[in-house]
Amino acid sequence: MPYTPSGFFCDRLIRERERRDGEGTLNKPLRFNGQDFGALRREWGRRGTLFDDDSFPPNVESLGFGDLGHKSGKVKNIVWKRPKEISENPQFIVGGASRTDICQGDLGDCWLLAAIACLTLNEKLLYRVVPPEQSFTQDYVGIFHFQFWRYGDWVDVVIDDRIPTFNNQLVFTKSAERNEFWSALLEKAYAKLHGSYEALKGGNTTEAMEDFTGGVSEFYEMKEAPKDLYKIMKKALERGSLMGCSIDSLVPARFETRTSMGLVKGHAYSVTAVEECRPLQHRETKVRLVRLRNPWGQVEWNGPWSDNSKEWVGLSKAEKEKLQHQSAEDGEFWMSFEDFKKNYTKIEICNLTPDALEDDKIHKWTVSVNEGRWVRGCSAGGCRNYPETFWTNPQYRLRLLEEDDDPEDNEVGCTFVVALMQKNKRKERRMGSNLFTIGFAIYEVPKEMHGNKQHMAKDFFLVSSSKARCKSYINLREVTQRFRLNPGEYVIVPSTYEPHQEGEFILRVFSEKRNTSEEIENRIEADHPVPAPTSAGEESQEDKQFRTVFQEIAGEVSTKPNQRWLKYAQHEMEITANELRNVLNRFIANHEDISSEGFSLESCRSMIALMDMDGTSRLNLQEFCHLWKKIKKWQEIFKHYNPDQSGSINSYEMRNAVNDAGFRLNNQLYDIITMRYADVSMNVDFDSFISCLVRLEAMFRAFQAFDQHGDGTIRLSVLEWLQLTMYA
Known part of the structure; x- marks a missing residue:
């Protein structure tokens, strides 16, 4: 399900701040659904009742959406019971957790149970996922919790202990010991993490292995x-x-x-x-x-x-x-x-660390983790088979700094593993979402471009062959492969096979020696060239016509006996947004090389907000001339990317068009621009194109006005923030 720009990017900012505060680590996991295990256990203990988890209630929705959903006859006789209703002497763990404690029930999640069985072989890992200080006696209030690695963060998942049963027997995972329940509760917590029990049907063992270890x-x-x-x-x-x-x-x-x-x-x-x-x-x-x-x-x-x-x-x-x-x-x-x-x-x-498996020494690898997103119409460019859009995919600069200590077969180079994982697909199954076919390619960065963090352009990929790539694009949650390359700088391009497929992903790079990998984020900046004033002799015929029309419209409405008349009398002719629209659209209609229905009133209001220096919500002749020069410059850029004169440009080209207009942005901002200004066909018309550039210039100008120290940060009160965003 696509996110709204405000929702997704606000959530992303919050997650980034949480990480800076140490949230999401093994010692300080994120609270899934905001639930605090310790606080809830104390609260329900004071109440004297058993915990009921409203966020994963004992109903059909928690069971599933298809075979276990409303239309299925399988769920009619399922009763959710607590262990004390199933066994006279329920135990969380009996005689230590072992692989014989995991027996599959009526759910096709053998992949998960195989991973749990492996987990029991390492007690340290097991009790990281299954906190052992839980029981059905001491401090028991019907609440348990488990910890999982999820897309770069550790999360703590709280559940109540109501489990699906049929004829007083557990429906899903069970232990060989009838009164042991840790494996059934672990399965329930994992089901909650993914939205339902049915979401766990089918998978690869490594998916759960990674979620248990972060490996x-x-x-x-x-x-x-x-x-x-x-x-x-x-x-x-x-x-x-x-x-x-x-x-x-x-x-x-x-x-x-x-x-x-x-x-x-x-x-x-x-x-x-x-x-x-x-x-x-x-x-x-x-x-x-x-x-x-x-x-x-x-x-x-x-x-x-x-x-x-x-x-x-x-x-x-x-x-x-x-x-x-x-x-x-x-x-x-x-x-x-x-x-x-x-x-x-x-x-x-x-x-787990991960270790280098090929030689006798255990290496502690360095790990780089990057979150990313493919956005339809902006950064979902598909694989190399689509050269017109492939370059728009997110790009990650990889620096391999040191060679391996013990290269095999006398080969030199740096060993590293690239792991590309798509996010949330299992949870989104109930909405019909399937795994994308994903993969990645690695390109060597020319020496003259080392240290340059600019997004590699289309021309680079048209003439450059990949240095390495995954064996194949495949519809798995994660695609991984091991490589050995010489020290240097490379760019990793993760993508879906087909373009226009929108989703989130996490890209991890593991190497035996030091490496750095980071998303290529252009420095956010803008050029603000001030057009040189033109003398009367340099004024073009079109400029003269504009001056005449401006004076005509400004004069017509300024002859009324009100405040406007006083300004006109003082030679301060000004026009409103509606009048500006009339002026601009009259001239746009004469440009046959731009197919446009003209500017909207909202666009003209934004233009006035950009150029209005005296707070009148109108433009005088000088402000209007300055605006017109900008529009003419932007018009030429639009024409360059609209050679067929269709009246719109492809949203993937907005990155280049915005750059030509003097704005350097990062991928998140290009994503926002696409979501805000592109139509359903992923095209941007002339009115939206100009509106976008007007908004960019206005916001850059406002930021620079508030950035008194020039350090790239500002502090605004709620009033200042609302004043700025409401009028811009």
């Missing part, structure tokens, strides 16, 4: 996996990285169907261990094993190294204990690494 994910297709994949997996688990895998199903109808070997296609599994063992009869031979878990809590691999296979007979008791081997239908099983590669098609690794 960055990398994908490996088994058929293209590196030779040292086993080593990469083992080292990743040793470092606490989260890992998931799946088997692609070529036929959608066969999703989540079992193979003859007990594996499930189109289903997310957790990788919970990677180990080696030595069978007693072949001590000199190491067997590489992988342990996996099915979030269903059942349905396991039945091939070699499965729970009851003959291979376990050949292991010593110590080896079995090391591998924690047990025969139980709990969804967890071992298989050989070779069988793992043969049967699974994709593996996903979420690196």
